[in-house]
Amino acid sequence: xKVSVVKDILGANEQIALENRRLFDEKGIFVLNVxxxxxxxxxxxxxxxxxxxxxxxxxxAMDGDVASSIDADRLARLGIPAVQINTGGACxxxxxxxxxxxxxxxxxxxxxxxxxxxxxxICPTGFELGEHLKVMISSTPEGDDKPYKYPGxxxxxxxxLLNKIDLMPLLDFDMDxxxxxxxxxNPKVAFFPVSCKTGEGVQAWVEWLLAQRxxxxxxxxSALEAER
Amino acid sequence: xxELAITQSMLSLALEYAEQASAQRITRINLVxxxxxxxxxxxxxxxxxxxxxxxxxxxxxxSFRKLPARFRCSACGQEFPLRDGNWICPACQGLGGQVISGxxxxxxxxxxx
Numbered sequence: 001x002k003v004s005v006v007k008d009i010l011g012a013n014e015q016i017a018l019e020n021r022r023l024f025d026e027k028g029i030f031v032l033n034v035x036x037x038x039x040x041x042x043x044x045x046x047x048x049x050x051x052x053x054x055x056x057x058x059x060x061a062m063d064g065d066v067a068s069s070i071d072a073d074r075l076a077r078l079g080i081p082a083v084q085i086n087t088g089g090a091c092x093x094x095x096x097x098x099x100x101x102x103x104x105x106x107x108x109x110x111x112x113x114x115x116x117x118x119x120x121x122i123c124p125t126g127f128e129l130g131e132h133l134k135v136m137i138s139s140t141p142e143g144d145d146k147p148y149k150y151p152g153x154x155x156x157x158x159x160x161l162l163n164k165i166d167l168m169p170l171l172d173f174d175m176d177x178x179x180x181x182x183x184x185x186n187p188k189v190a191f192f193p194v195s196c197k198t199g200e201g202v203q204a205w206v207e208w209l210l211a212q213r214x215x216x217x218x219x220x221x222s223a224l225e226a227e228r
Numbered sequence: 229x230x231e232l233a234i235t236q237s238m239l240s241l242a243l244e245y246a247e248q249a250s251a252q253r254i255t256r257i258n259l260v261x262x263x264x265x266x267x268x269x270x271x272x273x274x275x276x277x278x279x280x281x282x283x284x285x286x287x288x289x290x291s292f293r294k295l296p297a298r299f300r301c302s303a304c305g306q307e308f309p310l311r312d313g314n315w316i317c318p319a320c321q322g323l324g325g326q327v328i329s330g331x332x333x334x335x336x337x338x339x340x341x
Contacts, residue, residue: 001249001251001339001340001341002337002338002339002340003245003246003248003249003251003337003338003339003340004336004337005241005242005245005335005336005337005338006334006335006336006337007241007334007335008332008333008334009234009237009238009241009259009333009334009335010234010237010333012237012241013237090230090232090233091230092230094233122266123230123266126230126265126266127230147323148314148323151315151323151324152264152266155324155327180323181323181324184302184303184322184323184324184325185315185323185324186324187302
């Protein structure tokens with residue numbers, strides 16, 4: 001006997017992601033899913049952003065790694081609530097891991113939440129977490145061919161940061177090759193070259209991020225108005 | 229390599245439908261996999277054989293129907309398939325574009341006794 005199913009197998013994840021998103025919207029938390037290869041500078045960028053914004057916003061972080069609490073410890077040293085999620089071998093965060101991690105954070109006290117994904121350019125794109133923005137960090141030592149090799153991630157993100165631009169003089173990284181690939185795959189993506197080491201370019205990213213949060217506040221505000 | 233997590237979701241979905249149909253055994257699971265879904269058939273099969281042991285789905289045949297990837301070129305609007313793993317438009321040589329299909333991973337049906 002044949003039983004018809006016709007269901008998205010990742011539907012369970014999507015469902016939990018929607019629930020996470022509803023919770024974030026209800027609590028007024030602006031959430032970023034930060035994705036990159038290992039070593040591209042995810043934690044460094046989050047540290048830079050915290051330093052720039054902590055006087056204005058209450059920031060929290062959730063760090064996904066296969067093992068260790070190194071990242072959450074780094075961010076906790078900046079005085080923000082940070083939860084480490086060890087994925088136990090899994091190559092990405094999923095919506096359920098995030099939901100469990102949220103129980104360790106005081107959501108009433110957070111305006112901006114970073115979900116630092118596991119270092120990986122493939123798997124994280126398949127799993128919605130409930131975030132408002134998908135942030136990707138690429139870095140110059142990885143090479144200018146990465147958009148061509150990992151089109152799935154480059155085409156899925158809202159904003160792309162190219163980190164370690166201070167190393168450009170030492171590398172054969174061709175900015176035009178990189179930009180051509182990115183623009184073809186994702187013409188609408190916001191792009192910021194930065195160096196988390198020197199701080200170059202970080203201000204432009206932070207300003208853009210604040211503008212995105214203001215837009216989100218307006219969306220929440222209109223939703224509240226509509227309910228009345 | 230997230231096939232284990234995916235295979236677990238797939239198995240629980242199949243078991244849920246088999247139980248609803250009061251089936252004794254699942255003999256076949258019909259899956260549709262998009263070409264750029266990032267899912268490796270052999271790997272799903274490998275994990276399935278391990279984790280389905282002792283369930284209604286033990287020994288079930290997994291059937292993978294491949295769905296080709298199709299893109300719409302962002303430069304010239306041409307629709308095109310994946311060629312040698314490249315997302316390149318044959319008309320204008322532009323890279324990428326909107327993904328029309330190829331990211332699917334769905335369960336169409338199960339066959340039960």
